[in-house]
Amino acid sequence: MKAKVRLYVEHPLGAGQSVPLTREQAHYLFGVMRLGPGDLVALFNGRDGEWRAEVVEAGKRGGVLTCAAQTRPLQMPPDLWLIFAPIKKARTDFIVEKAAEMGAARIIPVQTDFTNSDRIRQDRLQAHAIEAAEQCGGTFVPEVTELQKLDRLLADWPEDRQLMFCDEAEVGEAKGLAGAAPGPWAILIGPEGGISDAERKRLHALPQAHVVALGPRILRADTAAVAAMTLWQQALGDWS
Numbered sequence: 001m002k003a004k005v006r007l008y009v010e011h012p013l014g015a016g017q018s019v020p021l022t023r024e025q026a027h028y029l030f031g032v033m034r035l036g037p038g039d040l041v042a043l044f045n046g047r048d049g050e051w052r053a054e055v056v057e058a059g060k061r062g063g064v065l066t067c068a069a070q071t072r073p074l075q076m077p078p079d080l081w082l083i084f085a086p087i088k089k090a091r092t093d094f095i096v097e098k099a100a101e102m103g104a105a106r107i108i109p110v111q112t113d114f115t116n117s118d119r120i121r122q123d124r125l126q127a128h129a130i131e132a133a134e135q136c137g138g139t140f141v142p143e144v145t146e147l148q149k150l151d152r153l154l155a156d157w158p159e160d161r162q163l164m165f166c167d168e169a170e171v172g173e174a175k176g177l178a179g180a181a182p183g184p185w186a187i188l189i190g191p192e193g194g195i196s197d198a199e200r201k202r203l204h205a206l207p208q209a210h211v212v213a214l215g216p217r218i219l220r221a222d223t224a225a226v227a228a229m230t231l232w233q234q235a236l237g238d239w240s
Contacts, residue, residue, distance in 0.1 A: 001040055002040070003040040003041050003042040003052055003053075004033075004039075004040070005029065005033050005035065005041050005042065006041075006042040006043075006044070006050075006134045006135075006137070007025060007028075007029070007041055007042070007043055007044075007134065008043075008044060008045065008046070008130045008133060008134055008141060009021075009025070009043050009044075009045050010045060011045065012045070012047075012048065013043055013044070013045055013047075013048040013049070013051045013067055013070075014048065014051075014067060015067060015068075015069070015070075016066065016067065017051075017066070017067040018056070018064055018065070018066055018067075019043060019053060019064065019065045019066070019067065020062065020063075020064055021062050021063040021064065021065065022062070023061050023062060025063075026058070026059060026060065026061060026062050026063045027060070029041065029055070029058070029063065030058045030059070030060070030063065031060070035055055035058065036055060036058050037055050037056065037057070037058055038054060038055060039054070039055045040052055040053065040054055040055075041053050041054075041055065041065055042071065043065065043067065044072075044133075044138075044139045046074075046133075046139070046140050046141045047074065048070075048074065049070050049071075049072050049073040049074040049075075049139055050070065050071045050072040050139050051067045051068070051069065051070050051071065052067070052068050052069050052070075052071050053065040053066060053067045053068060054066050054068055072139055073139070074139050074140065075138070075139050075140065076105075076140055077103040077104065077105045077138075077140055077142070077238070078103060078105065078182075078185070078233075078236070078237045078238055079105055079183070079184045079185065080103065080104050080105055080106075080185050080186065080187065080229075080232065080237065081104065081105065081106045081107070081108055081161075081185070081186035081187070082095075082099045082104040082106070082107050082108065082186070082187050082189070082225065082229065083108045083110055083150075083153070083186055083187065083188045083189070084107075084108075084109060084110070084188075084189040084221065084225055085109070085110055085111070085112045085114075085115040085116075085117075085150075085189070085190060085191035085192075085221065086109050086115065086116075086117040086120050086147065087116065087117065087191065087192055087221050087222070088117075091220075091221070091222045092109075092117070092120070092125070093125070093128050094222050095189075095221070095222050095225045096125045096128045096129055096132070096144060097128050097129070097131070097132040098132075098222075098225065098226050098229070099129075099142065099225065099229065100128075100129040100132035100133055100136070100138070100141065100142050101132050101133075101135075101136045101138070102226070102229045102230070102233060103229070103233060103237060103238060104142045104229070105140075105142055105143075106142055106143050106145065107125070107129065107142050107143070107144045107145070108145045108148070108153070108186075109125070109144070109145065109146075109147045109148075110147070110148055110149065110150040110153060111147055111148070111149050111150065112150045112190060112191050112195065112196070112199060113195075113196035113198065113199055114190075114191045114192075114193030114194060114195070114196060115191045115193075116191060116192060116193065118147075119147065120146075120147045122144060122145070122146050122147070125144045126143075126144045128144075129141055129142055129144050150199065151199075151202075154202060154203070154206065157206065157208065158184065159208070160183065160184055161183075161184040161185065161186055161208060162180065162181075162183065162184070162185045162186070162208045162209075162210060163185070163186050163187075163188060163203075163206060163208050163209045163210065164177065164185060164186065164187045164188065164210050164212050164228065164232055165188050165203050165204075165206075165209050165210065165211050165212065166187065166188065166189055166190070166212050166213075166214055166224055166228050167190075167195065167200065167203075167211050167212070167213070168190065168194055168195075168218050168219075169194075169195075169200065170211060170212070170213035171213055171214075171215070171216060171217065171218055175211055175212055175213040176212055176213075176231070176235075177210060177212065177231065177232065177235045177236065180210055180235065180236060181236075182236050185232065185236065187225075187228045187229060187232055188203070189221055189224050189225045189228060190221070191221065192220075192221055212228070212231070214227050214228060214231070215227070
């Protein structure tokens with residue numbers, strides 16, 4: 001039998017391993033999905049792959065599952081960061097969800113000169129990344145970091161990590177990833193108000209930066225994130 005539900009847990013997974021459930025997980029499995037003893041659940045924790053587990057105890061406030069067999073090994077995404085400036089709540093949620101689905105290893109919200117939002121709920125965005133991994137069949141959950149200033153991130157930029165900078169000022173130009181090599185990468189999507197002149201000058205001067213144009217029209221930030229990840233995955237990632 002195939003499990004109808006996938007669930008992210010923080011507990012270690014292995015043959016015969018018992019996995020206790022939180023109250024929220026128990027409510028979801030037994031109250032919402034109507035599972036009971038003997039039913040199967042697919043578990044993953046971002047470290048041990050995916051495991052088929054059987055419900056052993058089912059209660060309103062908790063429960064226990066037992067791992068039976070590994071169904072998929074851990075599949076790591078490419079070493080890709082998605083860096084973006086937070087926008088409206090629903091569209092920020094969309095960016096995080098799609099980044100997790102499309103194979104980002106880390107998701108980094110940044111505050112730029114023109115960022116409209118100066119705060120995020122990191123725990124809520126991390127929960128969205130987990131939900132996206134549960135839905136898309138992933139076995140890895142990207143980390144969503146706390147909000148940080150773009151200038152500080154660039155000041156400590158790793159020498160070995162290339163940066164795909166999607167510059168709205170280059171709309172209409174034929175600038176892509178031709179000649180770029182695989183390895184550690186990051187994608188930067190600017191805010192709704194665009195990148196400031198000072199930030200643009202600094203990014204263009206960064207030795208690891210690759211300036212990219214995303215077609216002949218200016219895209220919304222959430223659309224740009226999906227377009228940029230698609231372009232990178234096809235050229236350098238695990239889609240090629």
